[in-house]
Amino acid sequence: MYLVIVESPAKARTIGKYLGRQYKVKASIGHLVDLPKSRLGIDLENGFEPKYITIRGKGKILKELKEAGKKATQVFLATDPDREGEAISWHLCKSLGINESMPCRVEFHEITKEAIKKAFSKPRPLDMNRVEAQQARRILDRIVGYTISPLLWEKVRRGLSAGRVQSVAVRLICDREKEIEAFIPEEYWTIEGQFKEPKEGNIFPAKFYGKAGTKYNLTSEKEVNTVLQQLNGKNYKILEVQYQERRRNPSPPFTTSTLQQEAYRKLGFSTKKTMITAQQLYEGIEVGKKGEPVGLITYMRTDATFISPLAREEAAKYIGSVFGEAYLPEKPRVFTSRKGAQEAHEAIRPTSVTREPDEIKAFLTRDQYKLYKLIWSRFLASQMEAALIEQVKAEIGAGEYIFKATGSNIKFPGFMILYIEDDDEEEKERENRLPDLARGEKLELLSLSPSQHFTQPPPRFTEASLVKIMENRGIGRPSTYSPTIETILSRGYVIKQEKVLKPTELGFIVVEILKNFFPEIIDVDFT
Template sequence: MSKSLVIVESPAKAKTIEKFLGRNYTVKASMGHLRDLPKSQFGIDVENEFTPKYINIRGKGDLIKSLRLAAKNATNVFLASDPDREGEAISWHLAHLLGLEETQACRIEFHEITKTAIQAAIKKPRNIDLARVDAQQARRLLDRLVGYKLSPLLWRKVRKGLSAGRVQSVAVRMICDREKEIMAFVPEEYWSIQVKLRDKAKGSLFDAQLMSVDGNKVQVSNQAEAERISEDLEKADYQVSEVKKRERRRNPAAPFITSSLQQEAARKLGFTSRRTMMVAQQLYEGLEMGKSGPVGLITYMRTDSVRTAESAIEEVRAYIAARFGNSHLPEKPNTYTNKKSQDAHEAIRPTQMDFTPEAVEKYLSKEQFKLYKLIWDRFVASQMVPALYDTVTVDIKAAQYGLRATGSQLKFSGFMHVYSESRDDSEKEKDVLLPEVVVGQALPLFKVLPKQHFTEPPPRYSEASLVKILEEKGIGRPSTYAPIVETIIARGYVIRSEKRFEPTELGFVVLDLLKEYFPDIVNIEFTAGLEARLDEIAEGRDSRLTLLKDFYGPFGISLAHAEEAIGHVELPVEESDVICEFCGRNLVVKRGKFGNFLACPGFPACRNTKPILKELDVACPKCAGTLVERKTKRGKVFYGCQKYPECDYMTWDMPMKENCPVCQSFMLKHNMKNGRFTTHCSNDACSTRQEAIAAEKQKNEKVTKTKAAKGKTADTVKSAKGKGTPKVKKAPSKRTKKTAKTDEETK
């Protein structure tokens, strides 16, 4: 009996879907793309309407043969690649390889891997959407035009191994522009003046901030002015001039889209964009859930829509009512919209409310569980009622000065009972209670507190903030953010420094070159405009050929001019004060796969290299040399003597400048798994260390005894049950042979 063939992209997805479709279907995986532009050639016939030259990807010949054979023997062929432009293009290539007609309704699409969604999709096959295929091909050809024409130019003029890209170059520009802002920033002094008041003679203290002088907003810019105002405030009488009370609502955030998931996972979990998307893919494609078999836990993770299916909203509302009560459930479902989205997709959400994080935790890795819980909590919170705050604002008059005290108290947690965005956590609203005061009431002064501040430069981009700005500016697509970040780091244009992106000299040099000769490539508005036109192609309102012609005409002219005008670009060399012990030259800073290192400029004649060591200003306890920070081959930080291998002192804990109060040896900082840390003396013979070791030993013994006691109790209970409780033999179930057979197959 011949079966219908369903082709998906990955084996994990194939395994999950096969369970839902039953015996009459065979599900196979294409392993992503099977055809692409050749790596060894340009692959685009520019003179012949930018015709692409697609070839079968090397190494996939046997897979293509097996798919062709399966398609030949199948009654129907369904192409079920991912529901986006890339997936549409994969289906288009598959149709070509399998000899399917363009008019054949062979494409099925689903946004979650559940039985309902899969079976519904099988019933509604459609033609391949050629407009979406055109949009994907336009993007692919644009990237090839830039990458294969501009990158070789950089190789010849600057250095081998460099690359330029339509989106990556704009990302580098943003990082470099921010660095220039930081370098050009001049801190400005300013002062804040806060007073501590009481509502009565011996009442509780509360804070009020200086806001105005003679009714005008106050700006205190120097110490002399701050001292003069402070003196006036010391002498002034304080009186309540106005009291405002109100209720403030704070609404939940929308369910995740790809970019917001990447940002929140970076902030809350410390995940890179690549890691987030990899784990999300696993959750989407399906994981083994014990007796339930493989289950897709979340909807499709590449989306820019905040829309949620009505059936999913009904499910989550029922869950909220059952779990938290009707007080946490709004009368009508919360609805969300975003400015621009490919609304065919849903937001990222759990596929079934039965699979709570607690229920599935034992089946997931730590990474999978953390990300799933983040998605779950955000989705549940999105359909809950707002949080309510009682706020009080008290305006206070003191001579010619106006001050303000503000209080806020969380009255009802609402959605915050489940989830709160991390950017809000950094400015977490603490309950600030103010005493009950009335207009005209005198307030005794306790203290005036002037404080000096300096303005700060804008921060460097973190992965979360870079993704956010790329999305806001319309640069690239959420699915491309992870490879963009990886590429600009791999090329040496930027480095990660304390989880933020810092441009290198190479990054500045390449950017300046592109700005001079290819201004459009690094122009934010131009790149965003191309993205908008790709959207129009997908919607059938623009054509691939028109876009490519409009782009390549000016680009080709710029390319020819740059080839003639640019000579060889000398990269700046950062020279160190470390002397090469073999040839006497000063070692220079080089960048390698694992970061910066020192190398001899006499290469290849002299191949001397040294690691760049961070000195700690702490003396080695063995030889009085300087302790330095080092890294293992896997990147784990440890601390050792600079005179290694002559001195072998090392420790995993960070040496500190502070000394032990007992023996005056330096202290060590030990980082714990929960983000906290402890400090202890570096001298093992110190009495404080001996006491700590003894306390730890006593604690471990106590834990061991407790576990042993629990085990003994469990064994006693088990023994008692075994002696006193007779085993009851269950009656055989009345099942037909057919039922038994079905159960066996399920098993």
């Protein structure tokens, strides 16, 4: 009998059905050992040596795994394919007396029969570089947290915490709030004209630009009235029309960060809800008449946009048969991951594009279906041909004054037939489609509408925009974005108000204390 250890019972059930009776699959339910909660647990005088203990409540599980390990011919460690998973496997090696240099580690990025069989045919020794990277982060986080937190207990109240990542996240939110409070709005005006072209009688809008080819910023109602007075009785004609074609490429398949951002924007999911639902899709759902569990997506904690050649081939075949050859690019799309990404990982994608969302909808919860469809659509779109968009710019003259109109026409939809990133401007472009216009053509003015505006302060962070800036500034890792947001909310440093994150008075107090006593720790670049 072979013993296989994974983290979760759901993952154990799915893998167990693939491996057969000679394998016994058990779950560790996450980490079994960790640094003690009641003390630092690190020997600062002896090379920062960590002192691990069994986590409270995990003794029974560890005892069961040890007993099962003694009876097994061999033990395979099939924890998640990242630093955290490697560390769990290392702790299991230590606890169960497994030689870490022996081929005991099994790694896979998707839970399908083929991927599992392939992984078990090529077990490897533990990757100690990954283990040490995880330990270094864990030790640093502990030192920072245990050094700073007592100061907060003394200065503010007991039970508060600080950390290398969470405190910087709170600082970002506090700094943004200060920007908003210090912001002084400035008045500005726009004038929009509605024009009718003579050939077809189509009506289109154009905005006031300026005078004699120079942009003119209107800052008061008095200036607007002066312009309107001088425009009175003027004739309007097309001075110039420019046509420009541009190719619009699809976004890469999802990483953890972009999935959390897009699920928030398109589905209204919190980062926590996104990760819980993605975990369910990864670990296995019973689909089809046989009801066999299958992992529907690849591993969901990743910062890479790499796609396996087999997945690209399957996507190309599907796109060609369903959408037609015109929707396939000349060469398969390969995306470059951001600096520091773990390229051994893949992007988040469906394990098979042939499992269409609507075909398996009956087997999924509402949230699972929504998130799976988002991942499936984004991945397929990433492998499709670019969209071809014709941009039109028209310049309208009225004496010395100039109005400008812009629009666009989609000549070939490409990937946009399936998926458009939520913050794209495509809907605006469609609404602004211009009629056919020709140079020298006279236009009929229907109306001129002045509007008063005020400049706006920078927006407060949403969960999505906070994750984006954390990733861009190198704060945290894919596995820490969601827990960080949950922590700062639960500690009362930040509140969520109408979907935006606002710092509390407590949050401001904590950040100011940390700035005064630990400026390096709360420095964004240090983290």
